Amino acid sequence: MKAIYIHIPFCDHICTYCDFYKMVAKEELKVNYIDYLIKELAMKKEYLADIETIYIGGGTPSSLSLALLEKLFQALVSVISMDDVQEFTFEVNPNDVTFELAILLKQYHINRISLGVQSLNKRKLKMLGRSHDKKSIHQAIQILRTTGLTNINADLIYGIGKERFCVIKKDIRKLMRDKVTHLSTYSLIIEEKTIIGRQLALGKFKPMDEDKEANIYRKLCHYLTKNHFVHYEISNFCHSGYQSKHNLVYWDNLNYIGVGAGASFYIDNIRYTNVMNLQEYFDGIDKQELTYLETTKLTDDERMAEEMILGLRKLEGVKKDTFHTKFGVDIYQQYPFLSDLITRNLLIDDNVFIKVPSDKLYLINEVLVNFI
Numbered sequence: 001m002k003a004i005y006i007h008i009p010f011c012d013h014i015c016t017y018c019d020f021y022k023m024v025a026k027e028e029l030k031v032n033y034i035d036y037l038i039k040e041l042a043m044k045k046e047y048l049a050d051i052e053t054i055y056i057g058g059g060t061p062s063s064l065s066l067a068l069l070e071k072l073f074q075a076l077v078s079v080i081s082m083d084d085v086q087e088f089t090f091e092v093n094p095n096d097v098t099f100e101l102a103i104l105l106k107q108y109h110i111n112r113i114s115l116g117v118q119s120l121n122k123r124k125l126k127m128l129g130r131s132h133d134k135k136s137i138h139q140a141i142q143i144l145r146t147t148g149l150t151n152i153n154a155d156l157i158y159g160i161g162k163e164r165f166c167v168i169k170k171d172i173r174k175l176m177r178d179k180v181t182h183l184s185t186y187s188l189i190i191e192e193k194t195i196i197g198r199q200l201a202l203g204k205f206k207p208m209d210e211d212k213e214a215n216i217y218r219k220l221c222h223y224l225t226k227n228h229f230v231h232y233e234i235s236n237f238c239h240s241g242y243q244s245k246h247n248l249v250y251w252d253n254l255n256y257i258g259v260g261a262g263a264s265f266y267i268d269n270i271r272y273t274n275v276m277n278l279q280e281y282f283d284g285i286d287k288q289e290l291t292y293l294e295t296t297k298l299t300d301d302e303r304m305a306e307e308m309i310l311g312l313r314k315l316e317g318v319k320k321d322t323f324h325t326k327f328g329v330d331i332y333q334q335y336p337f338l339s340d341l342i343t344r345n346l347l348i349d350d351n352v353f354i355k356v357p358s359d360k361l362y363l364i365n366e367v368l369v370n371f372i
């Protein structure tokens with residue numbers, strides 16, 4: 001087990017598009033949660049011997065007090081050998097960044113920050129229900145960089161209403177000037193139970209047309225690669241050498257552990273999701289028997305399909321030899337339709353990898369649907 005994900009389901013306020021497991025909570029509940037999280041870590045100690053990447057996400061981990069964060073970090077360093085950890089990511093809301101927080105993160109070996117930027121555009125930030133502005137984003141990056149936290153990802157969302165590529169381009173230019181090393185760019189997905197989802201149902205929100213969205217995506221890829229960002233996963237771009245090691249564990253379809261309410265993990269062909277209810281989560285830990293929202297044992301066919309669906313998200317694609325070693329079957333024997341997709345230029349076989357051509361990534365769903 002090389003990777004661990006830790007879920008902090010607390011936010012200071014709720015964004016209009018958010019479908020993650022999160023809540024606004026009082027300090028007492030947060031204190032309780034961290035105690036239980038530490039107990040869950042102890043229950044999973046057997047999996048923590050070889051951890052190389054840690055990712056603390058949410059929710060908003062930076063919404064925890066410094067004292068609670070320190071308690072969590074102390075527990076982590078007591079069960080994980082930090083000498084072996086290559087990448088330790090912490091998700092941060094720009095408004096929460098202070099020198100005190102940055103120093104604490106540095107002290108406990110965090111070496112990668114994922115900043116929930118989404119946009120620097122005032123109107124867009126308001127539509128998304130974000131509480132920060134472009135000034136606080138700039139200040140947050142300056143504080144992090146001054147403290148030595150220079151490996152910074154910025155999350156960006158595009159595809160909102162009638163927005164044009166020039167809005168996103170302006171944001172990216174500012175973030176490049178601030179020297180972020182990684183950009184995760186996602187089109188707005190409207191989920192039913194979100195504020196935007198309800199506005200959509202009432203006819204108060206108009207989603208972006210799919211063709212327009214694909215057009216923005218193509219321009220985004222072109223602009224970032226022209227500006228020396230490595231496009232390594234369908235939605236992710238970075239400076240050379242700054243690929244997210246933790247997220248590559250997911251896309252390489254490898255095992256990983258997860259702790260916290262709502263956290264997912266993958267062990268020995270079983271996908272688990274911890275229960276998304278704090279009282280049930282606490283009760284399970286008290287009984288030393290975790291409560292799951294779901295557990296799914298994957299069949300061989302499902303494992304192979306996941307290998308393809310996740311692997312083809314990467315620009316390098318799926319390595320044919322790795323597929324054969326993992327599943328004991330030739331990739332073409334398992335998926336004879338690959339030849340047809342190659343003939344239609346939706347896939348390339350470069351002898352080592354099967355991949356989606358970079359100029360056809362916007363059509364990836366046409367490829368992935370074949371594995372479902």
Ligand code: SF4
Pocket residue numbers: 010011013014015018019020022058059060093116
């Ligand atoms: S998008 Fe992030 S900050 Fe906003 S509500 Fe969701 S988890 Fe919280």
